[in-house]
Amino acid sequence: xxxxxxxVRDANSPAPATKALSSPAQIPEKSIAVLPFENRxxxxxxxxxxxxxxxxxxxxxxxxADLKVISRTSTQYYKTVPANVPEIAKxxxxxxxxxxxxxxxxxAVRVNVQLIKAADDSHxxxxxxxxxxxxxxxxxxxVAKAIAEQLKAKLTGREEQAIAAKPTDNPEAYDAYLxxxxxxxxxxxxxxxxxxxxxxxxxxxxxxxxxxxxxxxxSSVDSLGYLTTTLQRTDALREEARQAAETALSLQxxxxxxxxxTGYYHYGCLKDYDTAIRYFEQARPHLPxxxxxxxxxxxxxxxxxxxxxxESYFNEAERLDVRNANLLTQHALSLxxxxxxxxxxxxxxxxxxxxxxxxxxxxxxxxxxxxEGDLPRAAAxxxxxxxxxxxxxxxxxxxYQSILERNPGSIIPRLLQILDRPDPELxxxxxxxxxxxxxxxxxxxxxxxAQRSWQQARSELEFFLKDExxxxxxxxxxxxxxxxxxNKTAALAxxxxxxxxxxxxxxxxxxxxxxxxxxxxAAQMGEPDRAIAALQKLLSLPALTDxxxxxxxxxxxxxxMFDPLRGDPRFEKIxxxxxxxxx
Numbered sequence: 001x002x003x004x005x006x007x008v009r010d011a012n013s014p015a016p017a018t019k020a021l022s023s024p025a026q027i028p029e030k031s032i033a034v035l036p037f038e039n040r041x042x043x044x045x046x047x048x049x050x051x052x053x054x055x056x057x058x059x060x061x062x063x064x065a066d067l068k069v070i071s072r073t074s075t076q077y078y079k080t081v082p083a084n085v086p087e088i089a090k091x092x093x094x095x096x097x098x099x100x101x102x103x104x105x106x107x108a109v110r111v112n113v114q115l116i117k118a119a120d121d122s123h124x125x126x127x128x129x130x131x132x133x134x135x136x137x138x139x140x141x142x143v144a145k146a147i148a149e150q151l152k153a154k155l156t157g158r159e160e161q162a163i164a165a166k167p168t169d170n171p172e173a174y175d176a177y178l179x180x181x182x183x184x185x186x187x188x189x190x191x192x193x194x195x196x197x198x199x200x201x202x203x204x205x206x207x208x209x210x211x212x213x214x215x216x217x218x219s220s221v222d223s224l225g226y227l228t229t230t231l232q233r234t235d236a237l238r239e240e241a242r243q244a245a246e247t248a249l250s251l252q253x254x255x256x257x258x259x260x261x262t263g264y265y266h267y268g269c270l271k272d273y274d275t276a277i278r279y280f281e282q283a284r285p286h287l288p289x290x291x292x293x294x295x296x297x298x299x300x301x302x303x304x305x306x307x308x309x310x311e312s313y314f315n316e317a318e319r320l321d322v323r324n325a326n327l328l329t330q331h332a333l334s335l336x337x338x339x340x341x342x343x344x345x346x347x348x349x350x351x352x353x354x355x356x357x358x359x360x361x362x363x364x365x366x367x368x369x370x371x372e373g374d375l376p377r378a379a380a381x382x383x384x385x386x387x388x389x390x391x392x393x394x395x396x397x398x399x400y401q402s403i404l405e406r407n408p409g410s411i412i413p414r415l416l417q418i419l420d421r422p423d424p425e426l427x428x429x430x431x432x433x434x435x436x437x438x439x440x441x442x443x444x445x446x447x448x449x450a451q452r453s454w455q456q457a458r459s460e461l462e463f464f465l466k467d468e469x470x471x472x473x474x475x476x477x478x479x480x481x482x483x484x485x486x487n488k489t490a491a492l493a494x495x496x497x498x499x500x501x502x503x504x505x506x507x508x509x510x511x512x513x514x515x516x517x518x519x520x521x522a523a524q525m526g527e528p529d530r531a532i533a534a535l536q537k538l539l540s541l542p543a544l545t546d547x548x549x550x551x552x553x554x555x556x557x558x559x560x561m562f563d564p565l566r567g568d569p570r571f572e573k574i575x576x577x578x579x580x581x582x583x
Contacts, residue, residue: 030151031068031094032115034058036079038101040110048182050102053111053140055185056178057098060144062289063162063256066153069289070094074323076187077354089118092322096124096151098143107133107171113143115150125150134171141165162286168214173207176200177214184221194230197221205244212251212258219244219261227268238269256286263296271506273300291321302334305508307542310334325354332364336550337509337542341368359385363397364548373554375405389418392429393548399436400547404558408440415440428474431461435481442484443560454484472502472510476517476546488525495521504541512543516551520561531562532570539574553577 034057039050055072062069070092078088085097100113109132115125125146129139144163148155155163168174180200186193201218205211222241225231245265248258263279266272280297287293298313314331321327328351335344345368351361362381369378382401387394399415402408415437422430434457441450458481465474479494495518504511519534521527535556543551556562557575565571 027095029095032096033070033075033092033094034098040101040103046104048179049104051182052178053102056140057143060163065288071291071321074321085116086118111139137166168208168211170208173204176204191230194225212248215244215248216257216261220264223264223268241265256283259283291317303509325351363394367549370549371552371555389423396547408444412440428464431457432477454481457481470501472498479517483521483524491521523562523565
């Protein structure tokens with residue numbers, strides 16, 4: 001499943017800007033990028049076929065350790081770009097590019113491929129294959145083998161077998177698999193794409209119960225849908241993910257895709273990070289060029305608080321997937337948590353070079369400005385944004401900005417308008433937005449309106465807590481809402497429950513947010529000792545606030561929620577430590 005395990009990718013990524021990322025001296029000779037294949041089929045229903053065949057060829061190539069093969073995520077942006085091959089190769093850091101086209105009519109398939117040497121834009125190998133659908137595997141194998149020969153890549157016996165493998169003898173099952181694969185490759189990590197991928201992959205394994213690669217991909221789609229909530233988090237979904245991974249492994253114990261899928265299951269469905277790491281590492285030798293393995297290891301080691309290891313994995317993944325906007329964004333978020341702001345900003349600018357209209361990236365840059373105490377710069381970044389209700393991150397960043405400026409008058413009408421007709425799809429997040437509305441009203445001096453907003457937020461959040469008693473986000477929101485209502489006992493109890501539901505020892509990425517909640521509640525509820533202790537702990541950890549602003553002394557100096565601590569020598573010492581805390 002090519003969508004990232006960590007988040008959603010922009011569905012409408014534009015063509016990349018022409019910025020060279022590698023100098024010729026750095027580019028290894030045995031390196032290649034497979035550009036998106038042109039679909040020449042007259043039937044629009046056959047469009048899936050070109051995407052799937054391109055990926056099948058790329059997958060076979062990526063199993064050759066002696067090659068450097070760029071991941072599909074980085075090449076997909078060139079789908080609508082006229083092929084300036086030398087420039088594309090330079091951007092991707094490769095010496096060779098494979099272009100191709102696919103035409104499918106009934107069960108007849110024509111595949112054209114051209115291998116191009118980027119240095120002089122010369123075609124060093126080309127071929128046309130006219131085959132029946134039942135024999136399409138041989139085309140994928142022959143192309144991969146010919147490229148390996150042209151690039152003088154050494155193949156081990158295991159790699160030769162992997163390239164030549166025929167995954168199924170059932171052409172209908174393979175066609176269903178290719179359709180499911182094509183949906184899993186789509187840029188947008190949406191519920192519709194996940195459901196369609198799932199549907200076709202279930203059909204593939206029904207038609208051929210011994211189709212190991214299809215079982216593995218079904219499990220990956222399930223596990224990542226469970227993790228990113230593009231599929232409903234049911235026990236049945238988790239069970240299908242487990243069974244599909246186990247079936248794939250039992251059919252082919254050394255299949256890299258099956259090992260990867262099992263790692264995704266333990267990571268996405270069980271949060272069993274130790275086991276996930278073991279399976280990802282086992283998959284490595286079988287998928288030496290698959291950027292998803294170091295990318296997944298970057299996320300898992302980050303959750304475990306192993307930040308240096310995570311950084312190393314991010315760098316490794318980016319060498320194989322240089323223009324993966326989501327991967328670069330996640331790396332930037334790690335750097336933000338570590339308060340390495342200049343590096344984070346450079347990484348965010350790399351993303352904007354690929355997806356210039358990505359609103360999330362602008363919000364993250366504003367978060368860094370807030371963390372550095374530069375409210376005018378943050379305001380200049382956030383002011384042009386007009387987020388819809390479903391872009392809660394951007395919306396909350398704007399609300400937080402108005403609160404930091406202590407001037408929420410302009411944002412309150414916008415929040416009231418959105419919450420007048422709340423989107424049921426947002427679930428408990430509507431209660432979260434109501435908390436922010438109440439806090440904006442309180443800062444604006446309308447105490448009565450704030451109390452009404454918080455009462456409504458509390459009743460909405462309590463409803464969701466019945467179904468998700470261990471949801472630390474809901475528990476944190478209830479802690480803050482009860483804080484606003486002046487219910488000290490309940491506020492502190494919910495804050496402690498949130499910490500227990502997602503302890504930092506188990507999740508170094510989202511665990512700190514519950515400690516932040518405790519710090520806010522304790523500060524407001526007259527518990528300065530607990531608030532100071534929580535803040536001291538937070539500032540010693542990599543951490544982001546809930547609005548994606550890294551927690552810093554400069555931010556604490558501005559945030560009105562910590563006003564009760566001002567004048568306390570311990571708090572003043574924290575906010576005066578700006579020079580040592582921010583790099």
